Amino acid sequence: MPGARWTGGTFTLEAGVVVNESIASSAAIDADKMQHVYKPGTGFGFVIGGTPTTREEIVFVASQAGTIRGFGALLYDTGTSTSITFDLKKNGSTVLSGVVTITNATADRAVQAGTLSTTTFAADDVLSIAMAVSSSTGAQGPFAFIELEENQAP
Numbered sequence: 001m002p003g004a005r006w007t008g009g010t011f012t013l014e015a016g017v018v019v020n021e022s023i024a025s026s027a028a029i030d031a032d033k034m035q036h037v038y039k040p041g042t043g044f045g046f047v048i049g050g051t052p053t054t055r056e057e058i059v060f061v062a063s064q065a066g067t068i069r070g071f072g073a074l075l076y077d078t079g080t081s082t083s084i085t086f087d088l089k090k091n092g093s094t095v096l097s098g099v100v101t102i103t104n105a106t107a108d109r110a111v112q113a114g115t116l117s118t119t120t121f122a123a124d125d126v127l128s129i130a131m132a133v134s135s136s137t138g139a140q141g142p143f144a145f146i147e148l149e150e151n152q153a154p
Contacts, residue, residue, distance in 0.1 A: 041145030048141040056130040066150035071114035076141025083134040
């Protein structure tokens with residue numbers, strides 16, 4: 001059988017052999033055998049037309065250890081004189097190598113990705129996103145998000 005081998009008394013399948021269609025909907029696979037992916041975000045309490053002011057929001061409290069896959073931020077409208085930074089924090093300390101800065105030169109609704117310097121978290125870690133506003137003339141609708149993966153049942 002391609003993609004499978006017997007070694008002693010162990011039958012092993014190679015990666016990619018078992019796909020979604022291979023598993024019956026009634027299989028009842030335990031949640032702790034699956035990856036749990038989340039994409040929590042925040043608009044910091046502002047509507048799309050709202051002018052941003054400095055704020056920080058808790059967006060996730062970890063149930064289990066996991067991995068931060070990514071971070072991004074955007075403004076619905078970057079305005080005419082804007083300088084806003086976004087920072088991702090774990091238990092109050094940044095996990096980015098530098099904040100994400102959005103200015104009026106940034107395209108409207110263009111996601112700006114952060115560069116992660118720390119990618120792991122533990123159970124009970126608190127992840128927050130901070131937005132610091134230096135200038136926000138005409139800026140509207142801030143939004144920031146993280147992409148996370150927990151490898152155990154929530």
